[in-house]
Amino acid sequence: MSTNNNKLTTNWGAPVGDNQNSMTAGSRGPTLIQDVHLLEKLAHFNRERVPERVVHAKGAGAHGYFEVTNDLSQYTKANFLSEVGKRTPMFIRFSTVAGELGSSDTVRDPRGFAVKFYTEEGNYDIVGNNTPVFFIRDAIKFPDFIHTQKRHPQTHLKNPNAVWDFWSLSPESLHQVTILMSDRGIPASLRTMNGYGSHTFKWVNEKGEGVWVKYHFKTEQGVQNLDANVAAQLAGENPDYHTEELFHAIENGNFPSWKLSVQIMPLEDANTYKWDPFDVTKVWSQKDYPLIELGRMVLDRNPENYFAEVEQATFSPGTFVPGIEASPDKMLQGRLFAYNDAHRYRVGANHQALPINRPVNEVNNNQRDGQMRFDKNGGSSSIYYEPNSLGGATESPADNVTPFEVSGEAGTHAYSHDDHYTQAGDLYRLMSKEERARLVATIAGAMAPVESDEIKLRQISHFYKADPEYGEGIAKALNLQVPVQS
Numbered sequence: 001m002s003t004n005n006n007k008l009t010t011n012w013g014a015p016v017g018d019n020q021n022s023m024t025a026g027s028r029g030p031t032l033i034q035d036v037h038l039l040e041k042l043a044h045f046n047r048e049r050v051p052e053r054v055v056h057a058k059g060a061g062a063h064g065y066f067e068v069t070n071d072l073s074q075y076t077k078a079n080f081l082s083e084v085g086k087r088t089p090m091f092i093r094f095s096t097v098a099g100e101l102g103s104s105d106t107v108r109d110p111r112g113f114a115v116k117f118y119t120e121e122g123n124y125d126i127v128g129n130n131t132p133v134f135f136i137r138d139a140i141k142f143p144d145f146i147h148t149q150k151r152h153p154q155t156h157l158k159n160p161n162a163v164w165d166f167w168s169l170s171p172e173s174l175h176q177v178t179i180l181m182s183d184r185g186i187p188a189s190l191r192t193m194n195g196y197g198s199h200t201f202k203w204v205n206e207k208g209e210g211v212w213v214k215y216h217f218k219t220e221q222g223v224q225n226l227d228a229n230v231a232a233q234l235a236g237e238n239p240d241y242h243t244e245e246l247f248h249a250i251e252n253g254n255f256p257s258w259k260l261s262v263q264i265m266p267l268e269d270a271n272t273y274k275w276d277p278f279d280v281t282k283v284w285s286q287k288d289y290p291l292i293e294l295g296r297m298v299l300d301r302n303p304e305n306y307f308a309e310v311e312q313a314t315f316s317p318g319t320f321v322p323g324i325e326a327s328p329d330k331m332l333q334g335r336l337f338a339y340n341d342a343h344r345y346r347v348g349a350n351h352q353a354l355p356i357n358r359p360v361n362e363v364n365n366n367q368r369d370g371q372m373r374f375d376k377n378g379g380s381s382s383i384y385y386e387p388n389s390l391g392g393a394t395e396s397p398a399d400n401v402t403p404f405e406v407s408g409e410a411g412t413h414a415y416s417h418d419d420h421y422t423q424a425g426d427l428y429r430l431m432s433k434e435e436r437a438r439l440v441a442t443i444a445g446a447m448a449p450v451e452s453d454e455i456k457l458r459q460i461s462h463f464y465k466a467d468p469e470y471g472e473g474i475a476k477a478l479n480l481q482v483p484v485q486s
Ligand code: HEM
Pocket: 052, 053, 054, 055, 056, 059, 093, 094, 095, 111, 112, 113, 114, 127, 128, 129, 134, 138, 139, 140, 142, 197, 198, 199, 280, 313, 314, 315, 331, 332, 334, 335, 338, 339, 342, 343, 346
């Protein structure tokens, strides 16, 4: 039974007599604890926030669809990629990394590019960035890295000493630092940047044969970036510039789109390729592994409610569907744990059941209870365990992860590849003279506040090893000499 008389109610559904004046003893008060509507309203208000994401806190989201434009089903049995023309609903959340929920959109920072595909075989998430590489390549370094990007424990200020100290002691960051400090470090809009899965993933076909893949989303709006001075001005005048721009574009029917392509590597090449394909600080040359078109993503609907859809959205790089699996990338392996753990803490044990997160197909298992169990929790069924002589859902061996060989000694192994300079240098040499000049000026500007010359010199020697001109340019801009190279 429902009564639709548009009466204001409490959360328990009782009509509210007065929503303007609290109940007081006489006209001057004091206020009475008997006003349970007031108590409920204030108490609920106190709980309006969930913890913000520890990274990628500031974000904007949109709904859309993904359509297959090229049949790659010989490489993957993923059902949503099975035929040309197949459409899958999806949701995307763009974000900055280091800032808090209210921070400015137009800062120099990588942008998160998290895509949730609601496939018929469960959700599939690609939780990438607008950069094809990352700063570090082992999950064990992530909390330390993020500490350097966040605020100093005493001053609560951003700390360039920590940023450059960490980077200069972690030369694997050089490639990503070069991208971040380049023109691509501040996109003009969320619509005018590319997205990347960044890690290597495994695709598996119906026959159980695998390949390694990397994802590339190329913006169909064209890559456009913001001049650093304009970005700084916008950060002050309209900290929500990108969020607003995306919302209005979609509201006006100007739907942004991206072409999704993949690079495909035969499994055995991983043993011989010149770069370790599981090192997320390196790219695969597109000459060696060209881009192959897969499909197109279109964003055509804004969220109706920011909190319900964007804040409560939970993405994890471990949310796979049959035909798509993890690779041994040590960053990815750590992320397989980190995200769902964050979701249980930030949103709750039953976060997957929220409308924005739940799959379009039926969820059928014996997981029960937990805080905020807001579905029927399996109802009165006696099938709440498995195996079960009464029947119920059973496992499907064909959907099992494909077996893979592991070998070697268990231990804390360093990567065998330590060339962090070639790819960063190649990127520098690809830039025009003007782009290089802006890159050098941006880096010198960012390093200028660093108090220690030792840190500056250590970092300059990395730039120098990538390309002597690169290192010399920055040294000169900082009034320093490139240290003697060993
Ligand atoms: C968000 C951890 C590396 C992209 C997050 C969150 C955590 C986290 C805890 C917040 C999740 C939430 O509260 O919902 C880590 C760890 C990493 C790592 C431990 C390394 C071991 C990366 C890399 C990328 C990335 C390499 C991209 C290639 C993102 C994105 C989000 C995010 C896009 C925001 C997702 C959203 O919009 O909800 N990360 N991260 N992270 N991370 Fe990472």
